Amino acid sequence: MLFRKEFLEGIRAGAVTLAFRRWRRPSVREGGTLLTPVGQLSIRSVEPVTLNQISEEDAHRAGYKSRQALLDELQRRSEGEVYRIVFGQLRPDPRVELREAPVATEAEFEGLRRCLIRLDARAPEGAWTVRTLETVESHPGVRAGDLSGLVGQDKELFKVNVRKLKNLGLTESLGTGYRLSPRAEALLRALRAVRWTQSVGQPDGVPKL
Incomplete structure:
Protein backbone atom coordinates (compact mmCIF):
# COMPACT_ATOMS: atom_id res chain seq x y z
CA MET A 1 0.00 0.00 0.00
CA LEU A 2 1.68 3.17 -1.24
CA PHE A 3 0.90 6.86 -0.73
CA ARG A 4 1.69 9.95 -2.74
CA LYS A 5 3.78 12.64 -1.07
CA GLU A 6 0.83 14.89 -0.21
CA PHE A 7 -0.93 12.06 1.61
CA LEU A 8 2.23 11.12 3.50
CA GLU A 9 2.53 14.68 4.76
CA GLY A 10 -1.09 14.52 5.88
CA ILE A 11 -0.48 11.24 7.71
CA ARG A 12 2.56 12.74 9.43
CA ALA A 13 0.54 15.79 10.50
CA GLY A 14 -2.39 13.67 11.71
CA ALA A 15 -4.77 15.21 9.17
CA VAL A 16 -5.11 12.07 7.03
CA THR A 17 -6.62 9.34 9.18
CA LEU A 18 -8.06 6.93 6.65
CA ALA A 19 -7.72 5.80 3.05
CA PHE A 20 -9.77 4.16 0.33
CA ARG A 21 -8.46 1.59 -2.10
CA ARG A 22 -9.94 -0.61 -4.81
CA TRP A 23 -8.41 -4.06 -4.38
CA ARG A 24 -9.04 -7.60 -5.48
CA ARG A 25 -7.64 -8.56 -2.09
CA PRO A 26 -6.58 -6.22 0.74
CA SER A 27 -2.84 -5.69 1.05
CA VAL A 28 -3.10 -4.68 4.73
CA ARG A 29 -5.05 -6.24 7.58
CA GLU A 30 -6.87 -5.03 10.65
CA GLY A 31 -4.53 -4.90 13.63
CA GLY A 32 -1.45 -4.95 11.42
CA THR A 33 1.11 -2.28 10.65
CA LEU A 34 2.41 -0.61 7.50
CA LEU A 35 5.90 0.80 7.08
CA THR A 36 5.81 4.14 5.25
CA PRO A 37 8.43 6.83 4.56
CA VAL A 38 7.02 8.81 7.52
CA GLY A 39 6.91 5.97 10.05
CA GLN A 40 5.16 2.76 11.04
CA LEU A 41 1.41 3.17 10.68
CA SER A 42 -0.96 0.92 12.59
CA ILE A 43 -4.09 -0.28 10.78
CA ARG A 44 -7.21 -0.04 12.92
CA SER A 45 -9.73 -1.51 10.48
CA VAL A 46 -10.16 -2.67 6.88
CA GLU A 47 -13.68 -3.09 5.55
CA PRO A 48 -15.40 -3.19 2.15
CA VAL A 49 -17.73 -0.30 1.35
CA THR A 50 -19.85 0.87 -1.57
CA LEU A 51 -19.22 4.21 -3.24
CA ASN A 52 -22.54 5.44 -1.84
CA GLN A 53 -21.28 4.85 1.69
CA ILE A 54 -18.38 7.28 1.25
CA SER A 55 -19.19 10.68 2.72
CA GLU A 56 -17.77 14.13 2.14
CA GLU A 57 -16.18 13.93 5.60
CA ASP A 58 -14.57 10.60 4.68
CA ALA A 59 -13.02 12.20 1.61
CA HIS A 60 -11.54 15.05 3.66
CA ARG A 61 -10.18 12.62 6.26
CA ALA A 62 -8.57 10.69 3.39
CA GLY A 63 -6.81 13.86 2.19
CA TYR A 64 -9.05 14.77 -0.77
CA LYS A 65 -10.52 18.19 -1.42
CA SER A 66 -13.92 16.70 -2.20
CA ARG A 67 -15.86 13.46 -2.28
CA GLN A 68 -16.03 13.70 -6.06
CA ALA A 69 -12.23 13.89 -6.34
CA LEU A 70 -11.95 10.68 -4.32
CA LEU A 71 -14.65 8.92 -6.34
CA ASP A 72 -12.99 9.94 -9.60
CA GLU A 73 -9.76 8.30 -8.46
CA LEU A 74 -11.47 5.11 -7.28
CA GLN A 75 -13.36 4.80 -10.56
CA ARG A 76 -10.18 4.77 -12.61
CA ARG A 77 -10.07 1.05 -11.85
CA SER A 78 -13.04 -1.22 -12.35
CA GLU A 79 -11.71 -4.46 -10.88
CA GLY A 80 -11.98 -5.33 -7.22
CA GLU A 81 -13.89 -4.04 -4.21
CA VAL A 82 -13.54 -0.64 -2.56
CA TYR A 83 -12.09 -0.80 0.96
CA ARG A 84 -12.07 1.76 3.75
CA ILE A 85 -8.83 1.62 5.75
CA VAL A 86 -8.79 3.43 9.10
CA PHE A 87 -5.41 4.35 10.53
CA GLY A 88 -4.31 4.11 14.12
CA GLN A 89 -1.16 5.49 15.68
CA LEU A 90 1.87 6.56 13.67
CA ARG A 91 5.09 5.45 15.35
CA PRO A 92 8.74 5.94 14.40
CA ASP A 93 10.06 3.49 11.83
CA PRO A 94 11.78 0.79 13.95
Whole structure:
Protein backbone atom coordinates (compact mmCIF):
# COMPACT_ATOMS: atom_id res chain seq x y z
CA MET A 1 0.00 0.00 0.00
CA LEU A 2 1.68 3.17 -1.24
CA PHE A 3 0.90 6.86 -0.73
CA ARG A 4 1.69 9.95 -2.74
CA LYS A 5 3.78 12.64 -1.07
CA GLU A 6 0.83 14.89 -0.21
CA PHE A 7 -0.93 12.06 1.61
CA LEU A 8 2.23 11.12 3.50
CA GLU A 9 2.53 14.68 4.76
CA GLY A 10 -1.09 14.52 5.88
CA ILE A 11 -0.48 11.24 7.71
CA ARG A 12 2.56 12.74 9.43
CA ALA A 13 0.54 15.79 10.50
CA GLY A 14 -2.39 13.67 11.71
CA ALA A 15 -4.77 15.21 9.17
CA VAL A 16 -5.11 12.07 7.03
CA THR A 17 -6.62 9.34 9.18
CA LEU A 18 -8.06 6.93 6.65
CA ALA A 19 -7.72 5.80 3.05
CA PHE A 20 -9.77 4.16 0.33
CA ARG A 21 -8.46 1.59 -2.10
CA ARG A 22 -9.94 -0.61 -4.81
CA TRP A 23 -8.41 -4.06 -4.38
CA ARG A 24 -9.04 -7.60 -5.48
CA ARG A 25 -7.64 -8.56 -2.09
CA PRO A 26 -6.58 -6.22 0.74
CA SER A 27 -2.84 -5.69 1.05
CA VAL A 28 -3.10 -4.68 4.73
CA ARG A 29 -5.05 -6.24 7.58
CA GLU A 30 -6.87 -5.03 10.65
CA GLY A 31 -4.53 -4.90 13.63
CA GLY A 32 -1.45 -4.95 11.42
CA THR A 33 1.11 -2.28 10.65
CA LEU A 34 2.41 -0.61 7.50
CA LEU A 35 5.90 0.80 7.08
CA THR A 36 5.81 4.14 5.25
CA PRO A 37 8.43 6.83 4.56
CA VAL A 38 7.02 8.81 7.52
CA GLY A 39 6.91 5.97 10.05
CA GLN A 40 5.16 2.76 11.04
CA LEU A 41 1.41 3.17 10.68
CA SER A 42 -0.96 0.92 12.59
CA ILE A 43 -4.09 -0.28 10.78
CA ARG A 44 -7.21 -0.04 12.92
CA SER A 45 -9.73 -1.51 10.48
CA VAL A 46 -10.16 -2.67 6.88
CA GLU A 47 -13.68 -3.09 5.55
CA PRO A 48 -15.40 -3.19 2.15
CA VAL A 49 -17.73 -0.30 1.35
CA THR A 50 -19.85 0.87 -1.57
CA LEU A 51 -19.22 4.21 -3.24
CA ASN A 52 -22.54 5.44 -1.84
CA GLN A 53 -21.28 4.85 1.69
CA ILE A 54 -18.38 7.28 1.25
CA SER A 55 -19.19 10.68 2.72
CA GLU A 56 -17.77 14.13 2.14
CA GLU A 57 -16.18 13.93 5.60
CA ASP A 58 -14.57 10.60 4.68
CA ALA A 59 -13.02 12.20 1.61
CA HIS A 60 -11.54 15.05 3.66
CA ARG A 61 -10.18 12.62 6.26
CA ALA A 62 -8.57 10.69 3.39
CA GLY A 63 -6.81 13.86 2.19
CA TYR A 64 -9.05 14.77 -0.77
CA LYS A 65 -10.52 18.19 -1.42
CA SER A 66 -13.92 16.70 -2.20
CA ARG A 67 -15.86 13.46 -2.28
CA GLN A 68 -16.03 13.70 -6.06
CA ALA A 69 -12.23 13.89 -6.34
CA LEU A 70 -11.95 10.68 -4.32
CA LEU A 71 -14.65 8.92 -6.34
CA ASP A 72 -12.99 9.94 -9.60
CA GLU A 73 -9.76 8.30 -8.46
CA LEU A 74 -11.47 5.11 -7.28
CA GLN A 75 -13.36 4.80 -10.56
CA ARG A 76 -10.18 4.77 -12.61
CA ARG A 77 -10.07 1.05 -11.85
CA SER A 78 -13.04 -1.22 -12.35
CA GLU A 79 -11.71 -4.46 -10.88
CA GLY A 80 -11.98 -5.33 -7.22
CA GLU A 81 -13.89 -4.04 -4.21
CA VAL A 82 -13.54 -0.64 -2.56
CA TYR A 83 -12.09 -0.80 0.96
CA ARG A 84 -12.07 1.76 3.75
CA ILE A 85 -8.83 1.62 5.75
CA VAL A 86 -8.79 3.43 9.10
CA PHE A 87 -5.41 4.35 10.53
CA GLY A 88 -4.31 4.11 14.12
CA GLN A 89 -1.16 5.49 15.68
CA LEU A 90 1.87 6.56 13.67
CA ARG A 91 5.09 5.45 15.35
CA PRO A 92 8.74 5.94 14.40
CA ASP A 93 10.06 3.49 11.83
CA PRO A 94 11.78 0.79 13.95
CA ARG A 95 14.39 0.34 11.23
CA VAL A 96 15.71 3.86 11.85
CA GLU A 97 16.66 3.05 15.44
CA LEU A 98 17.95 -0.35 14.36
CA ARG A 99 20.28 1.25 11.78
CA GLU A 100 22.08 3.10 14.56
CA ALA A 101 22.26 0.12 16.90
CA PRO A 102 25.81 -1.20 17.22
CA VAL A 103 26.73 -4.83 16.71
CA ALA A 104 28.01 -4.85 20.27
CA THR A 105 28.15 -8.52 21.20
CA GLU A 106 29.21 -11.80 19.65
CA ALA A 107 25.60 -13.00 19.92
CA GLU A 108 24.35 -10.02 17.88
CA PHE A 109 27.02 -10.60 15.25
CA GLU A 110 26.19 -14.28 15.01
CA GLY A 111 22.46 -13.53 14.78
CA LEU A 112 22.98 -11.13 11.89
CA ARG A 113 25.37 -13.49 10.15
CA ARG A 114 22.80 -16.28 10.35
CA CYS A 115 20.13 -13.96 8.91
CA LEU A 116 22.38 -13.28 5.91
CA ILE A 117 23.10 -16.99 5.48
CA ARG A 118 19.36 -17.76 5.44
CA LEU A 119 18.67 -15.04 2.88
CA ASP A 120 21.47 -16.38 0.68
CA ALA A 121 20.25 -19.96 1.01
CA ARG A 122 16.72 -19.06 -0.14
CA ALA A 123 17.88 -17.11 -3.20
CA PRO A 124 17.81 -18.92 -6.58
CA GLU A 125 20.59 -16.60 -7.76
CA GLY A 126 22.91 -17.75 -4.97
CA ALA A 127 24.68 -15.76 -2.27
CA TRP A 128 24.01 -12.05 -2.66
CA THR A 129 23.85 -10.38 0.76
CA VAL A 130 27.48 -9.50 1.46
CA ARG A 131 28.12 -8.71 -2.21
CA THR A 132 25.21 -6.27 -2.16
CA LEU A 133 26.35 -4.63 1.08
CA GLU A 134 29.87 -4.20 -0.26
CA THR A 135 28.56 -2.76 -3.53
CA VAL A 136 26.45 -0.18 -1.68
CA GLU A 137 29.43 0.58 0.56
CA SER A 138 31.61 1.31 -2.48
CA HIS A 139 28.93 3.24 -4.39
CA PRO A 140 26.76 5.29 -1.99
CA GLY A 141 24.10 7.42 -3.66
CA VAL A 142 24.25 5.50 -6.96
CA ARG A 143 21.00 4.61 -8.73
CA ALA A 144 19.58 1.12 -8.23
CA GLY A 145 19.69 0.49 -11.97
CA ASP A 146 23.45 1.06 -12.03
CA LEU A 147 24.11 -0.92 -8.85
CA SER A 148 22.09 -3.89 -10.08
CA GLY A 149 24.42 -4.24 -13.05
CA LEU A 150 27.43 -4.32 -10.76
CA VAL A 151 26.07 -7.32 -8.85
CA GLY A 152 24.61 -9.03 -11.92
CA GLN A 153 20.96 -8.75 -10.90
CA ASP A 154 17.79 -7.47 -12.48
CA LYS A 155 16.96 -3.97 -11.19
CA GLU A 156 13.68 -4.98 -9.54
CA LEU A 157 15.24 -8.01 -7.86
CA PHE A 158 18.07 -5.82 -6.62
CA LYS A 159 15.62 -3.34 -5.08
CA VAL A 160 13.71 -6.15 -3.37
CA ASN A 161 16.96 -7.50 -1.96
CA VAL A 162 18.04 -4.09 -0.67
CA ARG A 163 14.68 -3.78 1.11
CA LYS A 164 15.38 -7.10 2.84
CA LEU A 165 18.66 -5.69 4.10
CA LYS A 166 16.90 -2.48 5.09
CA ASN A 167 14.51 -4.50 7.26
CA LEU A 168 17.58 -5.74 9.16
CA GLY A 169 18.71 -2.16 9.72
CA LEU A 170 21.62 -2.49 7.29
CA THR A 171 20.82 -0.05 4.48
CA GLU A 172 19.28 3.38 4.21
CA SER A 173 17.49 4.82 1.18
CA LEU A 174 18.67 8.22 -0.06
CA GLY A 175 17.08 10.61 -2.53
CA THR A 176 19.05 8.68 -5.12
CA GLY A 177 20.49 5.28 -4.27
CA TYR A 178 21.43 3.95 -0.87
CA ARG A 179 24.10 3.96 1.80
CA LEU A 180 25.12 1.58 4.55
CA SER A 181 23.96 2.13 8.10
CA PRO A 182 26.44 2.25 11.00
CA ARG A 183 25.12 -1.21 11.90
CA ALA A 184 26.06 -2.56 8.47
CA GLU A 185 29.49 -0.97 8.62
CA ALA A 186 30.13 -2.69 11.96
CA LEU A 187 28.86 -5.98 10.56
CA LEU A 188 31.15 -5.83 7.53
CA ARG A 189 34.15 -5.03 9.73
CA ALA A 190 33.36 -8.08 11.84
CA LEU A 191 32.86 -10.32 8.80
CA ARG A 192 36.18 -9.16 7.34
CA ALA A 193 37.88 -9.88 10.65
CA VAL A 194 36.58 -13.44 10.48
CA ARG A 195 37.84 -13.78 6.90
CA TRP A 196 41.27 -12.48 7.89
CA THR A 197 41.46 -14.83 10.87
CA GLN A 198 40.62 -17.78 8.65
CA SER A 199 43.08 -16.69 5.94
CA VAL A 200 46.01 -16.74 8.37
CA GLY A 201 45.04 -20.10 9.79
CA GLN A 202 43.61 -18.99 13.11
CA PRO A 203 40.68 -20.89 14.67
CA ASP A 204 37.28 -20.15 13.21
CA GLY A 205 34.81 -18.18 15.23
CA VAL A 206 33.28 -14.79 15.72
CA PRO A 207 35.48 -11.76 16.32
CA LYS A 208 35.82 -9.95 19.60
CA LEU A 209 33.56 -6.92 19.24
